[in-house]
Amino acid sequence: MSTTQPHKKTSGAYRHGDLKKALLGAGLALARQGGPNAVLLREVTRQVGVVPNAAYRHYANQHDLLQAVRSAAMSALANAIESELAKLPSINDPADFARANLRAVGMGYLKFAQDEPGLFLTAFSVPDDLQGTAVPEKAGNSGLNPYQLLSVALDRLVDTGVLPNERRMGAEYLAWSAVHGLSMLFIDGPLRQLSPAQRQIVSQRLLDMVEKGLV
Amino acid sequence: MSTTQPHKKTSGAYRHGDLKKALLGAGLALARQGGPNAVLLREVTRQVGVVPNAAYRHYANQHDLLQAVRSAAMSALANAIESELAKLPSINDPADFARANLRAVGMGYLKFAQDEPGLFLTAFSVPDDLQGTAVPEKAGNSGLNPYQLLSVALDRLVDTGVLPNERRMGAEYLAWSAVHGLSMLFIDGPLRQLSPAQRQIVSQRLLDMVEKGLV
DNA sequence: TCTTTATGTGAACATTGTACACATAAAGAT
DNA sequence: ATCTTTATGTGTACAATGTTCACATAAAGA
Numbered sequence A, B: 001m002s003t004t005q006p007h008k009k010t011s012g013a014y015r016h017g018d019l020k021k022a023l024l025g026a027g028l029a030l031a032r033q034g035g036p037n038a039v040l041l042r043e044v045t046r047q048v049g050v051v052p053n054a055a056y057r058h059y060a061n062q063h064d065l066l067q068a069v070r071s072a073a074m075s076a077l078a079n080a081i082e083s084e085l086a087k088l089p090s091i092n093d094p095a096d097f098a099r100a101n102l103r104a105v106g107m108g109y110l111k112f113a114q115d116e117p118g119l120f121l122t123a124f125s126v127p128d129d130l131q132g133t134a135v136p137e138k139a140g141n142s143g144l145n146p147y148q149l150l151s152v153a154l155d156r157l158v159d160t161g162v163l164p165n166e167r168r169m170g171a172e173y174l175a176w177s178a179v180h181g182l183s184m185l186f187i188d189g190p191l192r193q194l195s196p197a198q199r200q201i202v203s204q205r206l207l208d209m210v211e212k213g214l215v
Numbered sequence C: 001t002c003t004t005t006a007t008g009t010g011a012a013c014a015t016t017g018t019a020c021a022c023a024t025a026a027a028g029a030t
Numbered sequence D: 001a002t003c004t005t006t007a008t009g010t011g012t013a014c015a016a017t018g019t020t021c022a023c024a025t026a027a028a029g030a
Helices: A019-034 A041-048 A052-057 A062-086 A094-115 A117-123 A146-159 A165-187 A196-214 B019-034 B041-048 B052-057 B062-086 B094-115 B117-123 B146-159 B165-187 B196-214
Strands: none
Touching (some): A019 A041, A019 A052, A019 A062, A019 A117, A041 A052, A062 A094, A062 A117, A062 A146, A094 A146, A094 A196, A117 A165, A165 A196, A165 B165, A165 B196, A196 B165, A196 B196, B019 B041, B019 B052, B019 B062, B019 B117, B041 B052, B062 B094, B062 B117, B062 B146, B094 B146, B094 B165, B094 B196, B117 B165, B165 B196
């Protein structure tokens, strides 16, 4: 017991191990509770037990750190969708399976927005300059981001003949906008007062109408 | 020239006249350019040419000021929708008119989001505590807020028999979610790269599908 | 004319992000 | 093994922000 065991906090806990990941984790935890505005550089470093400037060795500035948190939040959303997809029972008819697939994506999206509003808002938060975050590259476990997961679901609908190819693009926008919009309205807008049960019903109805709109 | 003319800035421009409105105006201008995060109390007072603390005579704190700006931004959205409604040509068939009405509301909403992203984001910005801003009470020129304007449009659809009454609520959520979601995706999401012309087409298609989803 | 009230000013403080110089641990070179 | 270099965390310092308290001054009422 003398070579390179990590000290506690005697004189200097130098070489934190993986400070970058620790900072990201703390940032995520803050975003989870308070949304993007809660990700303060000083608070993050405080939680990790390190001096504020230590963060600058791993992130260019607060903006950069927040960007990393955003990516992680987006990954969490992708994982939630994938987990919903994994719950799908086996369905024989490929067209029905494709439909169920799309619903699962939508449901995973909506559930995540309600279960983790802080992360959801962080994932889609607009950077201060009003210009940032184009397409999120960060991906979930399967390597696909939420947009790609939706895209795959629509591919299946086209392949099985449920969705005419000409309408594919419009359908993508409709499905996406509707689900994203409802998510925001659950979190922020006047639908916040609804009980979880009511939200469940509203979500189902929305997905029904999206499906109807595709045909 | 001696009674009560407003001084310039000699020794004290006391009695600003209507400082509260001036602060709100400056806050709105900042929100217009930089979104909700740009509404800094000190910057607002600086623009008005007054000391930071003067704001506290009219607003409890920064949060309160931002809330006022939010309301004003929501009013601006309502006005944009109303202006779109005003452009509607006279249509004989009441059912067609009702449909055109809904489209106008959607178009006004989408246009505003693209023309004034800063105000749009401010109107729907989530307060820091993640809990605030339930239903926006603030209204446009006609005294109706955006939600009520949509509601009126749906009323017309129900009255003319286009929309079955049982589906009214679901339709409201779909229409609203779709339009709101597309707005967000234009501003923030991956649809930001689209040209104005492309956005116009996408908007039209979305409204088509919403209409289809209602039936 | 005196008093009260409303409204703006001034100085001060805690907190935030960030830049600079410095310290120390690990890795490489000789 | 010793020296040098690099990576990583510390300390001090500064500007900017929101906010509080005491004070100043203009307007309104008695």
